[in-house]
Amino acid sequence: MEILGTKELMEQVRDKGLCVSCGACVEICPYHKSYKGKIALVFDCDMTPCQCYAYCPQTETDRDLLSRTMFGTMDKGEALGQYRSIIAAKAGSKIKSNRFQNGGTVSALFTHALDSGLIDAAVLTGQNDDLPEPMLIENACDVASCATTKYMATPTLAAVHKAIRDGRKNLGVAGTACQVKALATIKANPLGKAEQENSIGLSLGLFCTWSLDTRKFSAFLAGETGGEKIVSMDVPPPPAETFKIKTENEEREFPLKEIRKMIPRGCACCPDMTAEWADVSVGAYEGKPGWNTLIIRSEKGEQWVEEAIADDYLVRDEFPRSRLEHLTLGADNKRKKAEEFLTKEKK
Numbered sequence: 001m002e003i004l005g006t007k008e009l010m011e012q013v014r015d016k017g018l019c020v021s022c023g024a025c026v027e028i029c030p031y032h033k034s035y036k037g038k039i040a041l042v043f044d045c046d047m048t049p050c051q052c053y054a055y056c057p058q059t060e061t062d063r064d065l066l067s068r069t070m071f072g073t074m075d076k077g078e079a080l081g082q083y084r085s086i087i088a089a090k091a092g093s094k095i096k097s098n099r100f101q102n103g104g105t106v107s108a109l110f111t112h113a114l115d116s117g118l119i120d121a122a123v124l125t126g127q128n129d130d131l132p133e134p135m136l137i138e139n140a141c142d143v144a145s146c147a148t149t150k151y152m153a154t155p156t157l158a159a160v161h162k163a164i165r166d167g168r169k170n171l172g173v174a175g176t177a178c179q180v181k182a183l184a185t186i187k188a189n190p191l192g193k194a195e196q197e198n199s200i201g202l203s204l205g206l207f208c209t210w211s212l213d214t215r216k217f218s219a220f221l222a223g224e225t226g227g228e229k230i231v232s233m234d235v236p237p238p239p240a241e242t243f244k245i246k247t248e249n250e251e252r253e254f255p256l257k258e259i260r261k262m263i264p265r266g267c268a269c270c271p272d273m274t275a276e277w278a279d280v281s282v283g284a285y286e287g288k289p290g291w292n293t294l295i296i297r298s299e300k301g302e303q304w305v306e307e308a309i310a311d312d313y314l315v316r317d318e319f320p321r322s323r324l325e326h327l328t329l330g331a332d333n334k335r336k337k338a339e340e341f342l343t344k345e346k347k
């Protein structure tokens with residue numbers, strides 16, 4: 001697959017409103033800048049091939065390259081992506097915090113990875129003035145500060161590039177489907193950049209149906225909460241059709257149809273509900289509050305989870321067949337919707 005440049009990135013992605021602000025094109029050159037959830041080209045660039053085009057999750061995907069890089073095999077095209085096993089999981093007794101989005105599996109896995117030296121540092125997404133902010137975490141005790149889901153597009157990959165530029169190796173990264181796809185491409189290193197070698201140690205993908213436009217949603221939050229600090233937000237499972245926002249003083253529910261109006265256009269062409277290009281993927285466990293669904297995909301991911309369970313960072317339970325069918329159906333639906341969107345887009 002041909003790797004093109006910034007001009008083509010603009011034509012194929014940004015000018016069509018398909019950018020998801022993941023940050024994969026930021027901090028690798030002086031031209032692309034991220035500011036409060038939007039990414040803009042500040043100077044023209046006619047070079048080719050370019051890293052920005054190569055890593056963007058919205059340009060054409062070389063599925064076999066990603067599959068070989070992450071799993072050592074050719075792509076199998078399955079709805080849930082490749083995996084070794086799926087379990088229910090939640091934070092174990094070694095984790096002292098209890099403020100998580102669901103079961104705290106993400107926080108538990110990164111706490112373990114830093115404590116045990118599996119990774120040298122982690123790039124996670126925290127919060128600053130109610131805006132999501134990527135953070136470089138070096139100490140296990142700081143992982144909990146990034147817990148809970150910020151339903152907003154975040155330039156997490158910009159922080160990954162910056163860390164790599166600063167000479168970091170063996171990073172652990174948590175991100176949504178688009179972000180871990182970009183991460184797998186960085187790991188594949190299609191342009192043979194010396195600094196990318198061994199830069200990514202472990203990747204954790206978050207299930208994702210959609211994210212929200214950061215500017216629109218933060219303006220909405222400011223209007224509705226009067227600037228009160230947001231403690232958490234959540235999309236309760238169907239048939240609720242609501243979006244919950246908890247501030248320090250109150251909990252409010254909004255109709256999901258109002259919130260969906262703030263989904264960026266780029267999310268519509270994402271076929272991936274379970275973040276298939278990661279070492280492990282984590283989502284909510286519908287019907288079992290306080291637990292996560294954990295998909296173990298790569299050999300490295302399997303070792304990570306096994307060690308975290310053995311060292312009491314993580315607790316596991318069975319994931320029944322009925323849940324697997326439900327999860328597959330959801331993933332398949334997202335894929336079909338994305339195909340329909342792309343077919344319309346090409347007409």
Ligand SMILES: Cc1cc2nc3c(=O)[nH]c(=O)nc-3n(C[C@H](O)[C@H](O)[C@H](O)COP(=O)(O)OP(=O)(O)OC[C@H]3O[C@@H](n4cnc5c(N)ncnc54)[C@H](O)[C@@H]3O)c2cc1C
Pocket residue numbers: 099100101102103104105106107108123124125126132146147148149150151152153154156174175176206207208209210211212282283284285292
């Ligand atoms: C935009 C978005 C949409 C999601 N949609 C779904 C869904 O449809 N179905 C589902 O089952 N799960 C979804 N998830 C995942 C779910 O909300 C939880 O993150 C997941 O179940 C892990 O729970 P936990 O208790 O282990 O997480 P915690 O231990 O609380 O850790 C959460 C981690 O998420 C990361 N994070 C938070 N916000 C962002 C962000 N904006 N971008 C990147 N990383 C972030 C942080 O680094 C943090 O470490 C979504 C997550 C995001 C970010």
